[in-house]
Amino acid sequence: MKFNDDSGFIIRMFHVYKRYASKNALIDINLDISENEFLFITGPTGAGKTTLLKLLYLGEPASEGQILVGGRSLSRISRRQIPFLRRKFGVIFQNYKLIPTKNIFDNIALVAEAVGTKKRLIQKKVKSVLRAVGMEEKLKAFPPGLSGGEQQRVAVARAIAGNPGIILADEPTGSLDAESARIIFDLLKGLHTRGATVIIATHDTELIRRTGGRVVLLEQGRLKMSTIIPKLS
Numbered sequence: 001m002k003f004n005d006d007s008g009f010i011i012r013m014f015h016v017y018k019r020y021a022s023k024n025a026l027i028d029i030n031l032d033i034s035e036n037e038f039l040f041i042t043g044p045t046g047a048g049k050t051t052l053l054k055l056l057y058l059g060e061p062a063s064e065g066q067i068l069v070g071g072r073s074l075s076r077i078s079r080r081q082i083p084f085l086r087r088k089f090g091v092i093f094q095n096y097k098l099i100p101t102k103n104i105f106d107n108i109a110l111v112a113e114a115v116g117t118k119k120r121l122i123q124k125k126v127k128s129v130l131r132a133v134g135m136e137e138k139l140k141a142f143p144p145g146l147s148g149g150e151q152q153r154v155a156v157a158r159a160i161a162g163n164p165g166i167i168l169a170d171e172p173t174g175s176l177d178a179e180s181a182r183i184i185f186d187l188l189k190g191l192h193t194r195g196a197t198v199i200i201a202t203h204d205t206e207l208i209r210r211t212g213g214r215v216v217l218l219e220q221g222r223l224k225m226s227t228i229i230p231k232l233s
C-alpha cells in the first residue's frame, strides 16, 4: 500500500505541541518517518510516547503545529473523514482494548467490516489473521478468558485485519513473559518485512538493543535524540 507524498516520508511532524489542561505532554516535536521504517519511540514514564502515537491517528488532536500523514494535514481532516484516516493505521494499545463481551472472532470481524471487507470474505480474513498469530483455536473464546500474552496476540491480529500501512504499537511486549514477547515482536518484524511502517513505543531498552534501528528518545515531552542503534550481533 503506497500513500506517501513526494517527500518520501509517510509521517511528518512540524513543531507539534500537545497540552492536556495545564500539562505540556509534547513540546515542539519535529519528526519525519519514512515509509517502511521500523522505529522505536522510547523514554521514561510520562515522556509523551503514548500521546505522540495518539496524535497520529487523531486519537487526540494536536494543540499546535502540523502533522502530515501520507501528505495530508491532519488539521484539515473533517470529523467525517477520521474513519478513513484510521484505516491507514493498525493500533496495538498498551492494555489491548479488546471488547470483553465479544468473542475473539467478533472482536476482529468488527475491524474487517469497518474497512469494507466483503461479508463473504470476513470469516476467511479473521481466520487468516488469527492463524498468523497462532490463535486460530481460540476464536470462540472471550478476552477475559485469555492470558495477557494471548490477548496481546489477538490485539496484533485485530491491528492487521484491516491491512494497514502503518502499525502503531504501544508497549507491545510490556507485561509479557519472554516467550510471548518474542512471538509478538517476531510478528511485528514480519509485518515490517511485508512493507508496513512499524512504530513501537517502549521502555524496553533490551528489545531495542537486540533489534537495532532508529530510536527516538522523548523526555518530558521533548524529542531529545533520534539515533540509529546498531543491531546487537
Ligand SMILES: Nc1ncnc2c1ncn2[C@@H]1O[C@H](COP(=O)(O)OP(=O)(O)OP(=O)(O)O)[C@@H](O)[C@H]1O
Residues within 6 Å of the ligand: 020, 021, 023, 024, 025, 043, 044, 045, 046, 047, 048, 049, 050, 051, 052, 203
Ligand atoms: N488525557 C490526559 N489528561 C491529562 N494528562 C494526560 C492525559 N494523557 C496523558 N497525560 C499526561 O501527559 C504526559 C504524557 O503522557 P503519556 O501517556 O503520553 O506518556 P508515556 O511516555 O506514554 O508514559 P508511559 O510510559 O507511562 O505509558 C503525562 O504527564 C501524563 O500524565
